[in-house]
Amino acid sequence: MxxxxxxxxxxxxxxxxxxxxxxxxxxxxxxxxxxxxxxxxxxxxxxxxxxxxxxxxxxxxxxxxxxxxxxxxxxxxxxxxxxxxxxxxxxxxxxxxxxxxxxxxxxxxxxxxxxxxxxxxxxxxxxxxxxxxxxxxxxxxxPLFYRNEYSKEVIKDTNVDIYHLGSQHSNRLKIIKKIARQCDQKKISHRFRLRVGKITYWRHIIFGGELKGSKQYLIFEDWSHQRNSNSIQEAKAILDIQHPTQVGLTMRTIELLAMQKKIITTNKDIVNYDFYSPENVYIIDTENPLIDEKFFSRPNLEIDKTIIEKYSIKNWVNTIFS
Missing domain, CATH: 3.40.50.2000 (Glycogen Phosphorylase B;)
Structure with missing residues (x-):
């Protein structure tokens, strides 16, 4: 061994x-x-x-x-x-x-x-x-991988159009607010949550900062993988916001591929991946993130299982250690 x-x-x-x-x-x-x-x-x-x-x-x-x-x-x-x-x-x-x-x-x-x-x-x-x-x-x-618990059939019933869970950094809150205003105008339901530290939050409240007046988008404790997975299943599409200095796909994107969920992302490099299709992936601009309501009703394009399995943790480990 x-x-x-x-x-x-x-x-x-x-x-x-x-x-x-x-x-x-x-x-x-x-x-x-x-x-x-x-x-x-x-x-x-x-x-x-x-x-x-x-x-x-x-x-x-x-x-x-x-x-x-x-x-x-x-x-x-x-x-x-x-x-x-x-x-x-x-x-x-x-x-x-x-x-x-x-x-x-x-x-x-x-x-x-x-x-x-x-x-x-x-x-x-x-x-x-x-x-x-x-x-x-x-x-x-x-690329990164999806964990085994994400490689399962998603439930058919959904109760929200767009869902996002992430850590608050860089321009994420700014983008989310822009999308939320647009969703409200177009009657697109949304559930956006950003993880932030309590001390950081209160510093913004006391001294002024972008977190002030944004509590409806913030959480102060980590959500479990199971809670996040359930929320993903309940949504028609998941919002992914890359860090401005990153080009590689986030772990979240790979997990969504495994669950065969619709993805709304700021990462334009996703078009270079073998699983990309405009039926499943909608790319938005960070400065002007326009959401097309028709994307939610458009049927997903089924992705070949061999492509999905390329991004599994099993294949990731085998590639590195073979």
Whole structure:
């Protein structure tokens, strides 16, 4: 049985799903989060941009990982992030010099420029960003995946036209407000929810900010995968809003493909994927997001199951570790 050291991002249970799929393939997996835990003290450092203290926290967290890992792994698998440093990778290699090193990027170079400095330490590199792969020949293009619980038949009855659940960042709230006003005018029902921290919300309330007067769109606790999945099933179409600096498809988009739901997205690069069809996917502009009511009544184009299965977590793991 091969041993894998998996350093991930501890992101909404996706790392757990990857670990389980690896175990299903008879790998022995040790998992560690590559991101420093977000304590109340660290939140304050982030808020006041205290870079020195943030870096000290990252180094301390990485030292803890290095103290706890073994020295006989066959594969070291890293999902890269903003804290993936040269010094950390070099220390991993010192402790596991014979291991094969694999890197996966589910963020774009624009959002973590530091990652370019560690690419040459890895034997295999994959990225979810198609354009980054075109510009970096050493990387292989591999989109994100859907978890097994999303690969099921959706219920037929729907009670809302458009649904969106996401984290509040960049221009998301601005886009959602524009779409909501348009939906109200056209009598298109909608349920939009953005996750935001309570401290951030109250800071906007007290000192002024875009969150003020927007409470109907905000939630302050994470929703479970089951609750989100149920809400997706109850909607005719799901709104996907990419980060402005990302081109790769979000995990949400891939999950919607598995559920064969209609997608409304700001990501224009989706036309380059094999599952794209205008019957199933409606692309909107971030500055002027026009919604066509006819999209909701247009029958979905059935997608070949072999195409859908390409984006499963099983195929994702097999591609990386075959």
């Amino acid at each position: 091969k041993k894998i050291l998996f350093i991930g991002l501890n992101f909404f249970g996706y790392d757990d799903a990857i670990c389980q799929e690896l175990k299903n393939n008879n790998y022995d997996v040790d998992f560690f989060s590559g991101l420093t835990p977000i304590t109340s003290k660290r939140k304050a450092f982030i808020r006041f941009n205290m870079k020195r203290q943030l870096k000290k926290g990252e180094i301390s967290h990485q030292k803890q990982i290095l103290r706890n890992i073994k020295s006989d792994y066959d594969i070291v698998f890293v999902i890269g992030g903003v804290e993936t440093s040269q010094s950390f990778i070099l220390k991993l290699k010192e402790k596991n010099p014979k291991a094969k090193y694999i890197l996966y990027l589910w963020d774009s170079f624009d959002r973590m420029p530091n990652i370019k400095s560690v690419l040459h330490y890895f034997d295999s590199i994959y990225s979810f960003d198609r354009l980054d792969c075109l510009n970096c020949p050493s990387m292989s293009f591999l």
